[in-house]
Amino acid sequence: MGRMEGQIALVTGGASGLGTGIAKRFTEEGAIVTITDIQTEKGQEVADELGATFLQHNVAEESDWESVIASVLDAHGRLDTLVNNAGIFNNFPIDEMPLEEWQRVIDVNLTGVFLGCKHGVAALKKNPGGTGGSIINISSVTGLRGQIGGAAYSASKGGVHILTKSVAVETAALKIRCNSIHPGIIDTPIMDPAFAAAPDPAAMRAHIEGYLPVGYMGDAAHDIGNMAVFLASDDSTYITGSAMLVDGGMIAGLPT
Numbered sequence: 199m200g201r202m203e204g205q206i207a208l209v210t211g212g213a214s215g216l217g218t219g220i221a222k223r224f225t226e227e228g229a230i231v232t233i234t235d236i237q238t239e240k241g242q243e244v245a246d247e248l249g250a251t252f253l254q255h256n257v258a259e260e261s262d263w264e265s266v267i268a269s270v271l272d273a274h275g276r277l278d279t280l281v282n283n284a285g286i287f288n289n290f291p292i293d294e295m296p297l298e299e300w301q302r303v304i305d306v307n308l309t310g311v312f313l314g315c316k317h318g319v320a321a322l323k324k325n326p327g328g329t330g331g332s333i334i335n336i337s338s339v340t341g342l343r344g345q346i347g348g349a350a351y352s353a354s355k356g357g358v359h360i361l362t363k364s365v366a367v368e369t370a371a372l373k374i375r376c377n378s379i380h381p382g383i384i385d386t387p388i389m390d391p392a393f394a395a396a397p398d399p400a401a402m403r404a405h406i407e408g409y410l411p412v413g414y415m416g417d418a419a420h421d422i423g424n425m426a427v428f429l430a431s432d433d434s435t436y437i438t439g440s441a442m443l444v445d446g447g448m449i450a451g452l453p454t
């Protein structure tokens with residue numbers, strides 16, 4: 199028996215990186231998984247590989263959330279676990295950040311998670327027998343501290359951190375749990391533009407690995423997927439409103 203046997207799970211941003219890793223671990227643990235993404239071709243490919251279902255979905259659009267949740271409930275009659283994972287990154291000095299760039303990141307990373315919590319809670323409330331369920335929001339170490347050039351990103355992830363706690367206290371009596379995961383640096387395509395822009399991408403990778411206390415970047419499925427399985431499973435029924443750091447020691451202390 200898997201740790202999520204028969205659970206109905208929905209993972210946003212499942213076409214790439216952490217979303218694919220989390221969906222992979224969920225299917226391995228026996229869950230019936232739907233992944234969503236704006237990338238349709240890649241999303242369908244990943245779903246086919248994992249034996250999951252793919253739905254096209256822009257997390258910043260409320261009408262998309264309505265149709266995605268309706269589609270999952272039509273197909274399965276319930277939703278047990280929602281992972282609000284889809285996210286984007288940008289990098290501008292604060293005095294050069296165009297308003298549109300600020301808004302674009304807030305729309306996807308924070309409003310997208312708000313919409314997921316809103317429609318996810320409404321669905322979990324309807325589960326037969328009042329069994330509730332688990333909402334897992336992907337924040338970041340940058341949701342706990344600042345980042346040079348990352349004003350929009352860190353504000354969005356800090357928003358997700360505290361939004362998670364509000365949802366948790368509001369829904370705890372309904373057996374709905376809501377927690378955030380704060381990854382450090384995980385090797386996914388979100389890093390590609392930064393590596394591409396670097397004068398020496400290999401040197402940049404070595405620099406990052408050098409300041410991580412564990413000495414390497416995390417793995418989407420093993421490091422983040424396993425934490426998501428824990429938060430989705432009955433192993434974590436007393437945990438809600440928590441911020442789970444999975445960062446290889448990145449913010450435990452300043453590098454010397």
Ligand SMILES: NC(=O)c1ccc[n+]([C@@H]2O[C@H](COP(=O)([O-])OP(=O)(O)OC[C@H]3O[C@@H](n4cnc5c(N)ncnc54)[C@H](O)[C@@H]3O)[C@@H](O)[C@H]2O)c1
Nearest residue numbers: 211214215216236256257284285338381383384386387388
């Ligand atoms: N990789 C890291 O080091 C790291 C660290 C901390 C937090 N995170 C967070 O993890 C999450 C996943 O990031 P990743 O590293 O896997 O990046 P990624 O770029 O590999 O994957 C993100 C996915 O989200 C999808 N997406 C983007 N905008 C969307 C939208 N509007 N609606 C639906 N889907 C959309 C993309 O198409 C992509 O498939 C993000 O929230 C990111 O901020 C990543």
